[in-house]
Amino acid sequence: MLDIKSKLVLKILQKECPNGAYNLVEAKDIILAMPIKYRVDNDGLNNILVYLERQEFISIKYDDEGVYCLCVLPFGNEVIESDGKQKSERNFPRFWIIVLLTSLSSFVGALLANLILRLV
Numbered sequence: 001m002l003d004i005k006s007k008l009v010l011k012i013l014q015k016e017c018p019n020g021a022y023n024l025v026e027a028k029d030i031i032l033a034m035p036i037k038y039r040v041d042n043d044g045l046n047n048i049l050v051y052l053e054r055q056e057f058i059s060i061k062y063d064d065e066g067v068y069c070l071c072v073l074p075f076g077n078e079v080i081e082s083d084g085k086q087k088s089e090r091n092f093p094r095f096w097i098i099v100l101l102t103s104l105s106s107f108v109g110a111l112l113a114n115l116i117l118r119l120v
Contacts, residue, residue, distance in 0.1 A: 002057075005038050007083065009048050010057055010076055017071050022059075027066040042066060052076070 002010065012033045017023040027045055034040070040048065049068065052058045057076035061069040 002079065005034075005040060005044075006048050006052060007080075008034055008038055009045070010052060010072070011080055013052075013058060013070065014072050014077060014080055020071050020074065020077070022061055022069055022071045025068050025070060027068065 009030060012030055013025065016025050016029070027042055031039055031042075031045060046063075049058070049060060049063075049070070053060050056073055057079060059071050059073055063069070
């Protein structure tokens with residue numbers, strides 16, 4: 001399971017290295033692409049990249065003073081895609097609950113309106 005910062009770094013790397021090709025990426029570019037709330041320093045980024053490589057999400061050919069030659073492996077792409085699908089699946093039941101509650105409340109409102117009209 002990935003934490004938020006690792007997912008963000010993986011998403012950034014997926015944009016920087018399309019189609020699973022190796023690409024040169026600077027550490028400062030990755031750090032600046034992260035939201036301010038989740039920014040890390042160079043050591044933190046290095047730890048995240050090592051973790052992603054150990055989990056076989058990315059492959060690092062070499063790193064040289066803040067410049068990495070890396071690519072996102074198919075398993076890393078799969079994790080990002082499945083994360084997006086899970087978010088859309090979580091919103092689906094909420095939609096039906098809202099529709100059901102709206103329909104039920106409109107039915108009760110119409111019923112109360114008819115009762116009030118008959119009493120007046």
